Amino acid sequence: MYSACSIAGSDSGGGAGIQADLKTMTLNGVFATSAITALTAQNTTGVFDIMEASPEFLTKEIDAIFTDIRPDAVKIGMVSSSALIRVISERLQFYHAEHIVVDPVMVATSGAKLINDEAIETLKEELLPIAEIITPNIPEAEILSGMPIKTADDMMTAAKKIASDYPCAVLCKGGHHVNDADDLLVQKDSVQWFKGRRIDNPNTHGTGCTLSSAIAANLAKGFSLTDSVQRAKAYISGALQAMLDLGQGSGPMNHAFDLNGEFVYNSDGKASPEFRCAGGNQ
Numbered sequence: 295m296y297s298a299c300s301i302a303g304s305d306s307g308g309g310a311g312i313q314a315d316l317k318t319m320t321l322n323g324v325f326a327t328s329a330i331t332a333l334t335a336q337n338t339t340g341v342f343d344i345m346e347a348s349p350e351f352l353t354k355e356i357d358a359i360f361t362d363i364r365p366d367a368v369k370i371g372m373v374s375s376s377a378l379i380r381v382i383s384e385r386l387q388f389y390h391a392e393h394i395v396v397d398p399v400m401v402a403t404s405g406a407k408l409i410n411d412e413a414i415e416t417l418k419e420e421l422l423p424i425a426e427i428i429t430p431n432i433p434e435a436e437i438l439s440g441m442p443i444k445t446a447d448d449m450m451t452a453a454k455k456i457a458s459d460y461p462c463a464v465l466c467k468g469g470h471h472v473n474d475a476d477d478l479l480v481q482k483d484s485v486q487w488f489k490g491r492r493i494d495n496p497n498t499h500g501t502g503c504t505l506s507s508a509i510a511a512n513l514a515k516g517f518s519l520t521d522s523v524q525r526a527k528a529y530i531s532g533a534l535q536a537m538l539d540l541g542q543g544s545g546p547m548n549h550a551f552d553l554n555g556e557f558v559y560n561s562d563g564k565a566s567p568e569f570r571c572a573g574g575n576q
């Protein structure tokens with residue numbers, strides 16, 4: 295069975311972070327491992343506290359994973375400090391990790407800052423050079439490109455700038471646009487829009503984590519980057535469309551669905567009629 299590893303923060307509320315990643319990877323048909331960078335005391339209304347793992351402990355988590363169940367892809371989410379970013383970069387290069395997806399998490403849906411300013415520079419220096427793809431939302435793309443994004447043309451200019459500054463593909467997510475939820479993928483030789491109808495659901499906590507984990511899971515299974523993004527976009531649209539309404543703020547998504555309405559994935563990562571997800575038909 296293929297496996298993917300999430301290196302990210304824990305969300306006690308279950309909607310984002312490691313919790314979203316493990317659900318997404320499982321339902322996209324790969325075995326999921328995790329190296330936790332920080333605990334957050336968080337729910338749908340906000341982030342109340344953060345406790346970082348030490349660099350030494352994060353090193354041991356990554357070593358434990360790579361020396362035993364080597365991941366076929368790695369997703370990196372919330373990493374709040376430069377010291378932790380350096381550990382991740384060094385360890386992933388040491389293990390020649392493949393298919394690295396970087397979600398440059400900066401601010402939670404609720405508005406809480408999840409990275410310090412110095413660490414944003416370290417992320418650019420240490421993680422973007424080893425990433426296959428990065429998945430900024432619009433505010434993150436503004437910071438990485440150094441330009442404001444108000445229109446689809448701005449999105450294109452900013453994503454192209456980031457893709458020319460760093461050796462990775464860039465998926466600029468349109469969730470923060472007011473109209474359609476269209477995402478833009480810029481690779482060295484191609485540019486492609488992934489169109490998404492905006493789903494009228496205020497419960498979008500963890501959409502970015504879910505999308506990047508679904509991309510990593512599909513890369514782990516051997517799909518091309520373009521196909522992995524396409525499949526991840528279908529997954530996030532399904533999870534938003536499945537309309538869960540939990541908590542008092544921006545709630546989590548519903549992962550207990552499948553793309554055709556009934557079945558989830560078997561251990562080969564193929565849709566299987568024998569393996570029905572509890573709650574999938576609700």
Ligand SMILES: Nc1ncnc2c1ncn2[C@@H]1O[C@H](COP(=O)(O)OP(=O)(O)OP(=O)(O)O)[C@@H](O)[C@H]1O
Binds near residue numbers: 498502
């Ligand atoms: N209301 C919506 N309807 C349809 N798709 C959406 C909606 N909101 C977000 N998306 C999609 O969800 C994915 C994540 O995008 P978004 O810009 O919300 O990421 P993010 O801000 O990093 O998420 P997070 O809330 O986890 O920080 C993208 O594919 C985006 O198009």
Ligand SMILES: Cc1ncc(CO)c(N)n1
Binds near residue numbers: 303
């Ligand atoms: C732990 C964690 N990672 C990422 C996000 C971004 O959605 C969040 N809110 N919490």
